Amino acid sequence: MTWLLWRQHRAQAAIAAILLGAFAIPVLVTGSSLHAAFTACRASDRCGGDLLNGYENVNTLVDLTILVPAVIGLFWGAVIVGRELETGTVALVWTQTVTKRRWLGSKLITLFAAALLSGAAVSGLVTWWSSTRNATLESRFGGLQFDIQGVAPVGYTIFAAALGLASGVIWRRALPAMATTVGGYIGVRMVVELFLRPHYMAPVSTLSGLSKGFGPPTGSLNVGSDILLHGRVLGGAIRMPEQCASGSSRPASDACLDRLGYQLRQTYQPAGRYWTFQWIEFGIFAALAVLLTVVAVVLLRRRDA
């Protein structure tokens, strides 16, 4: 089987190696200079977002790694078994003496080992590179950054691979399998990110006067904010009351609003929970991956060639 897997997928392996190399080089080079600059600025306590000036291209490249899991799901997951079902070569390879069971087992190991390694390599590089950015510019707990750093992207990668695998087995044709893989991946990720992630643990809420300003503490995940009047949440369009708006300065109008009983309630997940959330999200996608793989295996064993 080793020879067969290598012969079948050596082109994909080569492309992956080249792409990974092409990614790693700029990341490693710029990353080391960023780290050096960061160490320097920390000594004089003058680190600001401008540290990343001049690194916009690599920054974009790093951000683009959000696509990596979907690409792997498409080009590895949907193909590794699906293509053989589509072309009918399963009738050739399943009548050799290797047995369908060993064939499938080897293919699964190859797929998930490759997905794990690629996902880990990419996210490892991204996480290392982003430490400067996390400290100076954005929270790593928010949106895109959460998705490309840490262990969550590894979970996404094996999920996408499993989704591609299952799609290939169900549809047995490249186009529908790819469509289902991409559509399913985007759909599930959006649902998890928008609706589930903010609530993995009960969020923390703090009340403050409006003068304190909007926005959760640095490094935390913003869940939402509400404006309250005398303890009641104000919904819909909120208008500045006239008496506080009349031409006065900002601090004065804030004080005016405080006097009237307006409050800001900020709901967020504290920065300290970052890794817990990373592992929870990894766990969710890993569990989905296992489920999809089981479905794929059962379908393949039950259905005829």
Place this chain on the structure above:
Amino acid sequence: MITFHLAAHSNLPPYVQIVEQVRQALLNGVLRPGDRLPTVKEVVGSLAINPNTVLKAYRDLERLGLVEGRQGVGTFVTRRPDGPPPNEQAALKRALTAWVGKARRAGLADADIESMVRAVLATSENEAIA
């Protein structure tokens, strides 16, 4: 070495055709006692027929006493079937060719010639019985 062929629309089963071709070859002198017949594999490779067909033909020939199979070596011709010697066969064939030429010039079609031959064979057989 003899090569076999199968007539496309013959009523004779293939193994009978093979037996006949061996007999004819022996009568004509193309095959002689001591010659080796092609192996089953060789015949089957050139004709794309079932090996059992060839085996059946060779067994028939063995029963007729014309060939002998030697394990691991091949099937060899042992004797010539009863019939006129090759030069007499050739002479008969020449006479027939001349007669056919005459018949055609007289206006007989090939089908008529065949019918005539069959009729004569039938009557001469009856006379032989009678």
Place this chain on the structure above:
Amino acid sequence: MTTAPDGVAIAADGLGKRYGSKWALRDCTFAVPQGRVCGLVGANGAGKTTLLRLLAGLSRPSAGHAAVSGQVPRDSAEFLGEIGYLAQDVPLYRRWSVEDHLRMGAHLNRRWDDPAARDRLGTLRIPLDQRVGTLSGGQRAQVALALALAKRPRVLMLDEPVAALDPLARRSFLSTLAEAVADGELTVILSSHLVADLERVCDHLVVLAESRTMLAADLDSVLAEHRLLVGPRRDTSAIERDHTVLHSERTQRQVSLWVRLDGPLHDPNWQVEELNLEEIMLAYLGLGAEQPAKAARSEVSA
């Protein structure tokens, strides 16, 4: 090495396969002795491909049993080592070379006769380093056959292997196949609707119509037992009782019956004519719509 009981290489007993509510194959019963070349005949959709896939273990039966080389078809190295299978569309890895396929075979099989395969392909002048996708249909079929034979199967199953080939390629393929059978220890079952090819290469026959077995017997017996009876129009119930009538045609004055004689013909008033294989096949395949007078029986001649 497993030896089949009673020298039966392929046996089916009430074999059936259902997809949803539709039976693709039903009540399939026959036995093919070792060393035979069995032709599997039937119209498209009669269940030939389904039957072959069941025998190769690529599909599991909904009813009945099958035994190939003495074993139940299943996903095990012990069974897969005994069989060779060639699917209808001749699946090969189009971007691979012939050499790649030989290496694959060597890696994935326990028994692998590499020299014989290379020898065979060399005689056919098929270049080993050429991509399979660029070979002709006939050459691809020969490559697939060489691969199947190189794993030294006891039973070889071929699904319409020559249907898409030109006459020369067909003849070449069947020659290679016949030579492999002559080497010994190989039983073949191949599906086809080219009767001329079947007559040359097969010595056993299984006929499927409407997904059921209509006939399973030695080719010689088939030719010996089927006759066309022609006579003046009259009552045919005696014939229908004593023999199996496959097909009948009646005009005002004459009746013609295509029959399988299940015993001697006692009535001397019939004109009896032999039938060639094609005519027999047509009689059976036309049967799909009608039911035979008696159930099909299968024979195994020693």
